[in-house]
Amino acid sequence: MNERVFSSDNTAGVSPEILAAIVEHSAGPAAAYGADAVTARVTDRLRDVFERDLDLLVVSTGSAANGLALAALTPPWGAVFCHSDSHVNNDEAGAPEFFTNGAKLIALPGDDAKLNPEAVSDAVVKGRGDVHSVQPAVVSITQATETGSVYSVNELERLGSIAHDAGLAVHMDGARFTNALVTLGVSPAEMTWRAGVDILSFGATKNGTMNAEAVVVFDRTKTAELRYRQKRAGQLASKMRFQSAQLDAYLTNDLWLSNARHANAMAARLALGLQSIPGASVVGTPRSNMFFATLPEVMIASLLSDGFVFHHDRWEPGRVRFVTAFSTTEADVDELIAAMTSISLQLSH
Template structure:
């Protein structure tokens, strides 16, 4: 359940539709214009959109435009930018420092942020706090409410910091919280959003959504320099356009969330399975006995395990996960634990 899902049919069809004929390069095509209009619609305001090929590129380029080389990025210690991007944020920012903060369920503790946001400000011997980066949904699948985002962004803005959101699973958060995309981003103080599509039915497209237009020129140059300004951008844009059309992105996320909830409820009823967090999005963490893990792997189940601590497994559901998939896993765990 942690293997990479394929692309949903609507997005594959959109890519096929963009393949015929010829069009202008580098985003000057009608597919890119259409995608940008979709983004403006769902965020209820004019936004700038830069399609990119990966979420790592979206995060690293966004942070590079928000942080000087002598700056620091305040993030959770378990955040993707801190643990899973091989130094890409430091590389693209030309050396800015990631300052890892604690907090339950991979959510940043406001008091620790308040202290870090002004630490050694103005001291030429120290990196300068420059940007807050939060993840929605977090790496444990927990969610920030609009009020929680607003509170963290307020602390950051009071200290003169910008605010970035890693939204690799943004659709899953929107679906569960029942909030508008605007309420979870710019209305709460977010300046730049890394908007994920690949984890929710996309093929090769994520996006940087810019709410502060003053940042767009620098981001555009950085995207080109990083090899993210593609000549055939229409193939990325067609994916994003289809993703946002008729609520596809939210339907995909709602299904993935429902499958995770089904799995979580099933695991909670089994002896020997210890669910570590409430299931709010499409990720769950569970502690299983070592023999159970070994048998599941031997039977062909694919999932991350032992990356966090011994016996801890991560299960991720997707738009393509079926109830049968979930029940098959539950039955296997039941058989091995009873």
């Protein structure tokens, strides 16, 4: 049976390899609270992946990863500069402010949900040393962005330089980190610490795990504080081996990369199909597994009544968002394209 859900990659199931790893590690005892062998192995594997020493905190949600990372980088009187469309700004119910004990998020502009370097340059010096103002502390970058766009390495390096030259730290919200990585075709190191990233929220749930995310700490001076914050936030799982087993399987045989490549390819297939449908158009250039499009209102209503699920009515009339996942098939995509084609033909008569 084809899936008609294109609303979010969070709706996808779990990669079979990851489920098998959970079962494998369910037999017998293992040390608690992250002192188990599989958590140690995942840490070592990520050190190889990122080509440097780092520390790892395994958590259950991306919001927890973002909140903990920002809390370790920002004092309560600090400012976090992020894009106005970013997830930390719009979709975490104030979790970053909560975890940081009140630090202020300052939303900045930029085309296609990417931070404008000039706006960042102006912001990171504003109010510095003024006791009446929050103090610039962090630049938070979303990779891939909330529109599915992807920062180039040069763009990341420029933002990293602006932040570090002004004495600020850099956080990367990588909920769709791997989708961006395979698009750029660069190494994880090039897209993170070599570009100036101090802490990465390493997303995996949208790309095949069940409930395993990670805080990857490149600035290891922050690790001790993060450990306490992790426990205080209720994110130090007693049976962490099951989350770590997911990440271990995720990294095995490049499953994380193949899942992301497939999801991206399905989005590209859908975007290509839309080009032949009168009245439909893709917004921007899809570079990950998510993109926006405009459709006739009557087509949107018809697709919804046919059981297709996607986000709409959040933006201007006719604007929709499509998201594909590692589990989306060519048949799923082709069924949606065929439905839009059929509706378009009906509208033309």
